[in-house]
Amino acid sequence: MLLSDSEKGSDQHEALSQILSAAYRQRDLVKQILAFSRKSEGKLSPVRIVPLLNETLSLLRASLPSTIQVQSHIDEGSYTVLGDPTQIQQIIMNLFRNAADSLEAHKGVIEVNLTNARIEPVRAHQDLKPGEYLKLTIQDSGRGITADIMDRIFEPFFTTKEVGKGLGMGLPVAHGIAKKLGGVIAVESVPGKGSIFTVFLPVLAEQPGELGPADDQRLACGEASPILLVDDEKIILSSMQRALERSGYAVVSVQSGREALDIFAENPQRFCLVITDLSMPGVDGRELVKRLIDIRPDIPVILSTGYGDSITEQEAKSLGIREMLMKPPNTHELKAAIHRVLQG
Structure with a gap:
């Protein structure tokens, strides 16, 4: 926050930028380790995914350079799951950041799609029960994942990024949260063309009165109510x-x-x-x-x-x-x- 008050290109701006980057890396490491080690904490509740996804994408778009194009497509359907909104947002942010990091020279396209999917008994994934699922895909046009490391991408602390650029905890944390909520994350990738990460989470049948106030009913923190x-x-x-x-x-x-x-x-x-x-x-x-x-x-x-x-x-x-x-x-x-x- 002090960084925005300093003049870009100045020694002060450069020093503050380095200090802040180091502080964020250490903080993020602690947060990711805590999230990965926390098996079950807190009460799960119905979470509407569409407003959470839109809010998260808005925040992420603001942090990206203009050379990265973000496309999103949300089909009509039921998108309420039983979970923790903070943890579900963590899945979205971790997969999105992974997609952005895969783009060479920060140029390319990230496509986010949300649909419903039904897993039939005869086609059930080995880690999914038959039923209705939310299907969230995050696709990038980046460098892709080679076959020799595909089996390791969900391992804690495994990373192919440069020193200081990645912690190796983003994908393992996202995978762990999805699994805890009864879902999975599937991966498809072609080296040199990009990757598709697909999140399946079981859909919760909404009950009248179960979800509280409408999503757009927010308190205004203005001058009269700071x-x-x-x-x-x-x-x-x-x-x-x-x-x-x-x-x-x-x-x-x-x-x-x-x-x-x-x-x-x-x-x-x-x-x-x-x-x-x-x-x-x-x-x-x-x-x-x-x-x-x-x-x-x-x-x-x-x-x-x-x-x-x-x-x-x-x-x-x-x-x-x-x-x-x-x-x-x-x-x-x-x-x-x-x-x-x-x-x-």
Whole structure:
């Protein structure tokens, strides 16, 4: 976020860019290892795939150079699955990034298709039960996958990318999540022409009243209903505030849990959302969240955590926390987390 304030081409911009890239690589490694090792945590719920896919593609498109063309085709059908929206979004993002990385000189086409598929008993995949499935394909015009490494692409830490360009965890994490949700990821590839990754996830029959509010019913975080942002580290607080304000959100920022509690208690209905650090002196994140929810049980809360913070997703959910963000979050991750929380 400080990077956007520095002049491109300057020594400061180059140093900040290198520091930020290193921080993101380490953060992503921790996130991918945690996601891969986490067998079953949290409650699964009905997830509408179309709005989640559209939101994710919008965020990903914004991060791509104009030389990469993205095409998407969504057929009419039933696209509700039982899962965790964060994990399903992880599948989409990991496969999409893998497709983008396969394009030579960042030039080419990525095609995303969503359809329904029925797996018949006589044609059932060895890892799929017969029934109705969501079929998501992500196809690229990249370098393709050679036969000698095809059997290894879902192995943890296996990568053909240059040092510092890949962690070797994106595909294994996506594969592990799909398998946990009762699905699979199939791969077809022709070296020199590209690859097709196909995700099958079992479709959930929607029940009346099961899915909550409509997808377009989102809370507006405007001037009359801002985000309350809490972090005791001034540089993190100011950079996150700038990122949120540039994204169109109104923000009230404070440097302590005590101050946040006092401001919130004055008018609990004023804020649309709270984003708070976990480790703070005095009133820390855990205590702050408990007391905020005591005052207003429906307040959405996002927790911002560092590497050394000891809190599991299960504990966070028990406290009433809707999302967790690992520091340092980038603007896209902030916006995606806010969208998920405000969608309910």
